[in-house]
Amino acid sequence: MSVQERRARERAERHRLIIRAARELAEAEGWDAVTTRRLAERIEYSQPVLYSHFKGKDAIVEAVAVEGFGELAVALRKAAEEASTPVGALSAVVRAYAEFADHNPVLYDAMFARTTDLPFGRPDTPEELHAAFAGLLEALGPLAGGRDPGTFTELGWSALHGFVTLHRDGRLPPEHREQRLTMLIETLAGGGGAGSEL
Amino acid sequence: MSVQERRARERAERHRLIIRAARELAEAEGWDAVTTRRLAERIEYSQPVLYSHFKGKDAIVEAVAVEGFGELAVALRKAAEEASTPVGALSAVVRAYAEFADHNPVLYDAMFARTTDLPFGRPDTPEELHAAFAGLLEALGPLAGGRDPGTFTELGWSALHGFVTLHRDGRLPPEHREQRLTMLIETLAGGGGAGSEL
DNA sequence: TCGAACCTCTAGCAATGCTAGAATCAAGCG
DNA sequence: CGCTTGATTCTAGCATTGCTAGAGGTTCGA
Numbered sequence: 090m091s092v093q094e095r096r097a098r099e100r101a102e103r104h105r106l107i108i109r110a111a112r113e114l115a116e117a118e119g120w121d122a123v124t125t126r127r128l129a130e131r132i133e134y135s136q137p138v139l140y141s142h143f144k145g146k147d148a149i150v151e152a153v154a155v156e157g158f159g160e161l162a163v164a165l166r167k168a169a170e171e172a173s174t175p176v177g178a179l180s181a182v183v184r185a186y187a188e189f190a191d192h193n194p195v196l197y198d199a200m201f202a203r204t205t206d207l208p209f210g211r212p213d214t215p216e217e218l219h220a221a222f223a224g225l226l227e228a229l230g231p232l233a234g235g236r237d238p239g240t241f242t243e244l245g246w247s248a249l250h251g252f253v254t255l256h257r258d259g260r261l262p263p264e265h266r267e268q269r270l271t272m273l274i275e276t277l278a279g280g281g282g283a284g285s286e287l
Numbered sequence: 288m289s290v291q292e293r294r295a296r297e298r299a300e301r302h303r304l305i306i307r308a309a310r311e312l313a314e315a316e317g318w319d320a321v322t323t324r325r326l327a328e329r330i331e332y333s334q335p336v337l338y339s340h341f342k343g344k345d346a347i348v349e350a351v352a353v354e355g356f357g358e359l360a361v362a363l364r365k366a367a368e369e370a371s372t373p374v375g376a377l378s379a380v381v382r383a384y385a386e387f388a389d390h391n392p393v394l395y396d397a398m399f400a401r402t403t404d405l406p407f408g409r410p411d412t413p414e415e416l417h418a419a420f421a422g423l424l425e426a427l428g429p430l431a432g433g434r435d436p437g438t439f440t441e442l443g444w445s446a447l448h449g450f451v452t453l454h455r456d457g458r459l460p461p462e463h464r465e466q467r468l469t470m471l472i473e474t475l476a477g478g479g480g481a482g483s484e485l
Numbered sequence: 486t487c488g489a490a491c492c493t494c495t496a497g498c499a500a501t502g503c504t505a506g507a508a509t510c511a512a513g514c515g
Numbered sequence: 516c517g518c519t520t521g522a523t524t525c526t527a528g529c530a531t532t533g534c535t536a537g538a539g540g541t542t543c544g545a
Contacts (some may be wrong), residue, residue: 098524125502135525137504146502201456204399210460240466243459244446244474247467251449252442258399261441262408268438269445276442276474294491323533333494335535344533487545494539501532508525515518 104142106132110151115153115195120203123150147206154204157196161215164189165224175231176278182228183249183274190253197253222246232278245277302340304330306350313351313393319402322349345404352402355394358413362387363422373429374476380426381447381472388451388457395451420444443475 110131114123125146129136145147168185172178190197208214222242229245230238252273255261261269308329312321323344327334341347366383370376386394406412420440427443428436450471453459459467 124500138524139476140503192395201452201458205456209458231453236470237466240463240470243463243467244450246395246448247449247453247459247471248442250453251445252445254399254452255441255445258403260399260407261445265438265441268435269441272434272438272442273445322531336493338534490543492541498535504529510523512521
């Protein structure tokens with residue numbers, strides 16, 4: 090029995106090794122540099138080994154993406170916990186989201202641009218995705234006013250996602266990024282006035 | 288002289304043919320099906336001809352994207368013109384944007400996902416991109432209240448872009464799409480109340 | 486009619502994701 | 516201890532990708 094256990098342990102270890110190697114390589118040289126050959130070389134195995142762990146290259150990227158959602162969830166929750174007021178929590182969470190995307194462009198890419206097949210609203214949705222959305226919901230929901238909290242959170246998520254992607258691709262010049270961010274927070278928090286709520 | 292003119296005309300014709308073929312092929316079978324070989328076959332020339340017109344495959348996609356921005360600008364302007372009130376114009380333009388992305392997923396893909404090198408805030412920014420943003424600015428700017436119209440428009444664009452991309456990738460379930468859209472319009476138009484402004 | 490410039494095509498390169506079948510290794514039995 | 520069996524890993528290769536060099540042909544101008 091012990092033999093099989095050891096093998097299973099080694100397999101799991103190698104599984105994590107592949108994911109970590111893919112992420113490190115992407116962060117170092119971009120996703121285009123993540124080829125099956127370079128990945129295999131990095132983990133010191135041959136390419137077919139990758140396919141005994143993952144269905145294909147996309148599945149590896151997906152695994153990195155799921156990891157990313159987990160980290161995003163942690164970051165959002167931490168930001169929410171450190172705030173004292175509902176508006177403060179919203180502001181902190183929105184800023185944490187934007188900062189996460191800014192500091193982890195490669196990860197954010199895997200989560201949203203590189204991956205299309207991640208099941209989202211379905212039974213087999215990974216825990217991490219739920220957790221990330223829950224982090225947003227906790228901060229945005231209370232400020233929905235008369236509106237549906239879930240829908241309001243989805244709206245805020247849309248705005249945030251659009252915000253970070255348009256900036257990332259250079260669609261929005263980085264100069265007034267901070268003004269846009271504060272305006273986004275004010276709009277979500279209060280209702281679009283001059284924003285004295287903060 | 289006439290000879291060169293005819294050649295230039297034929298070249299321009301073929302130029303458009305390539306762009307149209309790329310777009311049609313993408314709309315029929317997705318961007319993955321748009322390879323240089325299939326493209327060449329479709330225009331009934333060999334592959335190297337493509338490279339005498341465009342720097343590479345990406346440049347062809349970019350050309351399709353620019354075309355898309357032009358059409359988007361037209362759609363937004365038309366929507367704005369048909370409205371009578373400022374709030375009505377905003378509602379119409381937002382809906383037109385979402386509808387454009389929904390009805391032209393391939394085009395929207397070329398404009399935002401497939402293309403990274405399109406110069407946006409720079410001197411060599413194509414006319415079409417300016418026009419598209421101007422269409423948004425005309426509808427959103429008047430409702431900025433005390434806020435800066437340009438920044439407010441960028442914010443609305445972010446929300447819209449996030450809205451359509453999250454839907455397109457299945458990140459947001461299509462069921463409550465309409466509720467989200469009306470909530471987005473209400474939030475942009477008035478300030479997040481119950482939305483009786485519409 | 487001939488030379489020359491221009492244009493297009495054939496053929497091929499390097500790199501990609503992925504896979505079949507050979508080779509190797511370890512475990513378990515006599 | 517030696518051999519067989521089963522699993523695991525690697526070598527080698529396929530089909531496809533974007534792109535390009537150099538050959539081949541065609542058309543224009545004198």
